[in-house]
Amino acid sequence: MKNKLKVLRAMRDWSQAQLGEHLDVSRQAVNAIETGKYDPSLPLAFKIARLFDLPIEEIFDDGFNGGKDA
Amino acid sequence: MTDLTEAKMPKNDEPLTKKERLNRNILIGCALLGGITGGAMAMVVPDLGEQPLLTLSNSEIPASAAIIFAIIWGFFLPVISIFWHRTVDEQEAHAYKEGAYYAFYFYAIAAPVWWILWRGGLVPEPNGIVIYYTTLLICGAVWVKKKYMS
Incomplete structure (x- = not known):
């Protein structure tokens, strides 16, 4: 799943390890989420959203556009 | 908690998070336990004969050694595994x-x-x-x- 985690992290000038500390996950987990190789659980997605004070759907994009192109 | 005021370092030099450190230490502990167990097993197996791989051997070992190895695998490994599973993200x-x-x-x-x-x-x-x-x-x-x- 596409997401803006890398951009949001860069805006705060955090390393992957620093973001990992905030989320209580490893650097590998942050990297896997940023690169779209791993989709976080709902609790972790909420944690990320709260950390950046944004709604989940503004951070994660599941590709669904509500049928606007149909 | 990591000091977030510290300078951002290149990816390869980033410090390990608390979870990573604990995870790494558990894996090192497991590797040491495995090494010690393997070394001890090599000492108690009298003759490998034509079997080149010790761990694939079915040769007889003393009952006391068998009990010790069984305790390591049957008790310590599950305990470490439970602890490890609680540690990982x-x-x-x-x-x-x-x-x-x-x-x-x-x-x-x-x-x-x-x-x-x-x-x-x-x-x-x-x-x-x-x-x-x-x-x-x-x-x-x-x-x-x-x-x-x-």
Whole structure:
């Protein structure tokens, strides 16, 4: 799943390890989420959203556009 | 908690998070335990004969040594495993479960296929230890790939 985690992290000038500390996950987990190789659980997605004070759907994009192109 | 005011370092020089440090220490502990166990096993096995791989050997060992090894595998390994599973984050847990998934299917398919071919006189007798190590190898390989190579 596409997401803006890398951009949001860069805006705060955090390393992957620093973001990992905030989320209580490893650097590998942050990297896997940023690169779209791993989709976080709902609790972790909420944690990320709260950390950046944004709604989940503004951070994660599941590709669904509500049928606007149909 | 990491001091977030410290300078951002290049990726390869980033400090380990608390979870990573604990995880690494547990894995180092497991490796040491495995090394000590393997070394001890090498000392108590009297003669390897023509079997080049000690751990694949079915040769006799003293009962006292067998009890010690059984306690290590049957007690310490589960305790360490429970502790490790409580330590890892969800991405690593997912990677491990995927490894276990592939390993289970290997076991569920390879073991009966080998056994049935042996009964048909087509292959040598099944070796449980070979299947065991191959199962662990598949689980470990998938786990490492999913965790570190994603």
